[in-house]
Amino acid sequence: MKKFEELRFFSKPLLKEANYAAHREKRSKCINPELIENLSLNSIYHVLKFWYHKKNELRLFVEINDKGEFELLDTSITRYESLPIIRYFDNGKYEIDFQKRPYPNGREWQETEIKKPVRKQSKFRKNVLEAYSNCCAVCDINQPSLIRAAHILNVKDGGPDTINNGIALCVNHEIAFDIGILTITTDYKVKTKNDIGVQLQKLKLPKSKNYYPNKEYLKKKNEIITAANNSYK
Numbered sequence: 001m002k003k004f005e006e007l008r009f010f011s012k013p014l015l016k017e018a019n020y021a022a023h024r025e026k027r028s029k030c031i032n033p034e035l036i037e038n039l040s041l042n043s044i045y046h047v048l049k050f051w052y053h054k055k056n057e058l059r060l061f062v063e064i065n066d067k068g069e070f071e072l073l074d075t076s077i078t079r080y081e082s083l084p085i086i087r088y089f090d091n092g093k094y095e096i097d098f099q100k101r102p103y104p105n106g107r108e109w110q111e112t113e114i115k116k117p118v119r120k121q122s123k124f125r126k127n128v129l130e131a132y133s134n135c136c137a138v139c140d141i142n143q144p145s146l147i148r149a150a151h152i153l154n155v156k157d158g159g160p161d162t163i164n165n166g167i168a169l170c171v172n173h174e175i176a177f178d179i180g181i182l183t184i185t186t187d188y189k190v191k192t193k194n195d196i197g198v199q200l201q202k203l204k205l206p207k208s209k210n211y212y213p214n215k216e217y218l219k220k221k222n223e224i225i226t227a228a229n230n231s232y233k
């Protein structure tokens with residue numbers, strides 16, 4: 001016997017799942033869910049063809065009836081490759097080849113296109129980390145990938161991207177500083193509300209006085225935190 005056609009296909013549940021995923025992953029072509037709801041559970045829905053729509057995304061032509069009518073559905077290559085394959089033979093027989101899914105037990109997965117965010121901050125970050133020798137200003141962490149350049153006065157509150165509006169803090173302490181669990185007084189004393197791994201009582205300052213945190217910004221920042229805390233009470 002000779003194979004004359006090989007196609008990937010959806011069952012109704014698989015089509016529903018891929019369509020949900022396309023919605024969730026904000027792809028441009030999805031199928032009207034009502035249309036899928038009205039499809040028979042006992043049929044299979046061939047992918048008639050596809051094209052490489054975008055990097056890592058395929059646009060599928062999904063056959064939705066035996067008249068050859070189709071709907072367009074965008075999907076990731078991984079999801080397409082997880083679809084079962086049906087091979088038709090010239091004697092009227094066929095075989096089905098189920099594919100391994102990326103996650104076991106029918107677990108769903110999410111795929112998104114990773115778009116690199118525009119790092120307007122990169123120069124600020126570089127300058128602040130340099131001023132603080134890549135070390136958190138309140139603890140000993142000095143692994144650059146764990147160090148953030150924290151704005152004292154947030155950009156949305158009018159804080160500039162200057163070194164004196166920045167402090168190098170590790171990820172934990174940056175969050176603590178942002179929400180006011182960790183505060184820095186205008187004379188550079190470090191105060192914490194809980195034990196969050198800060199042993200220092202005074203901020204480690206940059207070598208150059210020009211880069212010291214600006215006291216006005218610290219004062220404003222502390223006022224904003226106090227006001228925010230009061231509004232929760």
Ligand SMILES: [Zn+2]
Pocket residue numbers: 136137138139140141169170171172173
């Ligand atoms: Zn730290």
